[in-house]
Amino acid sequence: MSIERIESVTYGVEDVDECARFFSDFGLTLQEQSPERAVLTTQVGQTVVLRPIDDPDLPPSVEPGSPGIREVVWGVDSQASLEALVADLSTDREVAIDADGVAHTLDETGYGVALAVTKPEDMNFDVRRYNSRGRVERWNESHTAIPQIRPIRICHVALNIPKEGRWEAVHFYLDRLNFRATDIVKPMGVFMQIEGDDDQHNFLLCHRPDRAGTNHTSYEVSGFDDVIEGGNHMIEKGWREARRLGRHTVGSNVFRFIHCPAGGRVEYAADMDRVDDTYGPNVHETTPPHHIWVLETNRDARVPNTSEGSALA
Ligand SMILES: [Fe+2]
Secondary structure (H helix, E strand, O other): OOEEEEEEEEEEEOOHHHHHHHHHHHOOEEEEEEOOEEEEEOOOOOEEEEEEOOOOOOOOOOOOOOOEEEEEEEEEOOHHHHHHHHHHHOOOOOOEEOOOOOEEEEOOOOOEEEEEEOOOOOOOOOOOOOEEOOEEOOOOOOOOOOOOOOOOEEEEEEEEEEOOOHHHHHHHHHHHOOOEEEEEEOOOEEEEEOOOOOEOOOEEEEEEOOOOEEEEEEEEOOOHHHHHHHHHHHHHOOOOEEEEEEEEOOOOOEEEEEEOOOOOEEEEEEOOOEOOOOOOOEEEOOOOOOEEEEOOOOOOOOOOOOHHHHHHO
């Protein structure tokens, strides 16, 4: 009985078209678009769904009036697993099954939680190859710029929850959906891994003093260059960077964050720690440093992208 991946994330937004443009610029593939609904996909076929903030078919917002995540759909390995999970969830909450067989309910905070049988994953995604002494991945081939970064997959979702009731909120996922706590940062939140994945975290509940809300969604790209180039591309398109390029302490991934008009931020991520059942749960009494490093510079002038400019840089 295994949850394999994040299948889909649904946002309630103020302007579907603008948010579709944002996620297209971010590198997702637009599959459908109308003022009522836009759907974009990652390389492995997960979806980001954008719907109007006041769409009555969405779960109620945990942050009324603000755009943000309304539902996360988790991909389950089989119909039998889905039915077993639904049978358990139905013991203490309403679960609605839609025409596509997707089960919808709410978690302890009020976020929409849905379960769907996962779609087969397309493994034909972009891979960056890197060379170092003793580990050569790229022979007779130059590294080239990619005009449009394409996120491989949604690798994790981070939601803010109120501090009060945080353990009940976390235990819903641990006890009912069989997530595993990997790092418990007592003053900040709980990092969790789903059964069918090996990322250090697929889900993070961050507790905040008083309110729930969207923190971020994270998208794995194929290498460090993609994190940097993806962020550069977003800046060129007029979107706003939320944090300087760096590498996280917990999970270790290289990151770049962009403010998202659909709510919270989105993250390009590369080189996340992979962990198995022998890892954790690590209990941190104090919050570890946010990052191992962030990009520092004392040069603000843009370097011209010409051979002359390169020679001067
Ligand atoms: Fe993240």
